[in-house]
Amino acid sequence: MSDPSALTSLSSALAATVAAAAPSVVSVHSHRSRASGFVWKPGLVVTADEALADEGEVMLAFADGATRPAVIVGRDHTTDVALLRYDGKEVPAAPLVGNAPPLGALAVLVAADQGTPVAALAMVAKSAGSWRSLRGGDIDARIELDTRLRHSSEGGLVLDAEGRAIGMAVRGPRRTLVIPAATIERVAARLETHGRIARGYLGAGLQPVRLDDGLGAMVMSIDKNGPAAAAGLRQGDVITSLNGEPFRGMRALMRELGPGSVGAAVDVAALRGGEPMKLTLTIGERPA
Known part of the structure; x- marks a missing residue:
């Protein structure tokens, strides 16, 4: 017992x-x-x-x-x-x-x-x-x-x-x-x-789009004083990769924009009018 x-x-x-x-x-x-x-x-x-x-x-x-x-x-x-x-x-x-x-x-x-x-x-x-x-x-x-x-x-x-x-x-x-x-x-x-x-801020409104070889993020709007505008992104551009990593969706992107991302420089690959382009974007701090 x-x-x-x-x-x-x-x-x-x-x-x-x-x-x-x-x-x-x-x-x-x-x-x-x-x-x-x-x-x-x-x-x-x-x-x-x-x-x-x-x-x-x-x-x-x-x-x-x-x-x-x-x-x-x-x-x-x-x-x-x-x-x-x-x-x-x-x-x-x-x-x-x-x-x-x-x-x-x-x-x-x-x-x-x-x-x-x-x-x-x-x-x-x-x-x-x-x-x-x-x-x-x-x-x-x-x-x-x-x-x-x-x-x-x-x-x-x-x-x-x-x-x-x-x-x-x-x-x-x-x-x-x-x-x-x-x-x-x-x-x-x-x-x-x-x-x-603090959270990372790109200064762009993005919309996932389907591409022939995967996903992309179309720039739907731009904060004229934000990091995306300063880097040269325009409305209508389609982001295909960040730091060489293919765009995998908005949730994955948001997970990358944590407190440690503020101030980091990111290599962005995008399409403008169907033509590839590259630029460098410095992540800002999301406004309160």
């Missing part, structure tokens, strides 16, 4: 882990959206950008029943990290740790629903290296949990078996994804200081 005391000990340990983290977790109400978040620093809450409404006021509900209005400090669609600021209440911050959990490890999700703490137990279904999101964000580790995520739990804290906060839970295409601590620290710090994450 199994030892019932072992199960009791595990249950008690899980309950204690959740209780320790719960005061740092908040409900985030924005327009018709309900999500979770956690206190990253005094007066600052991290939540999931995707779960945050695009307009309207933001309210925070804390575990003790208190509510506070919040303002959006900044948000980064590419990494799903948003930063909120509130005043007038002292709440313990949740210290983040950078260690990715091993495959098969237990994880605990602590979130909030209408201010009430909620919890779920999960297993790490995938733990791999860094990756780039479809929107072009650099994520420091690929962590997936074998659990479905309630809408109100998106933005909640994910804890490892030792009770350490390793990241934020967000909705993935099939499983719950974890935005790891290293990504949150990097992006939130930038949002706190600058209010935004």
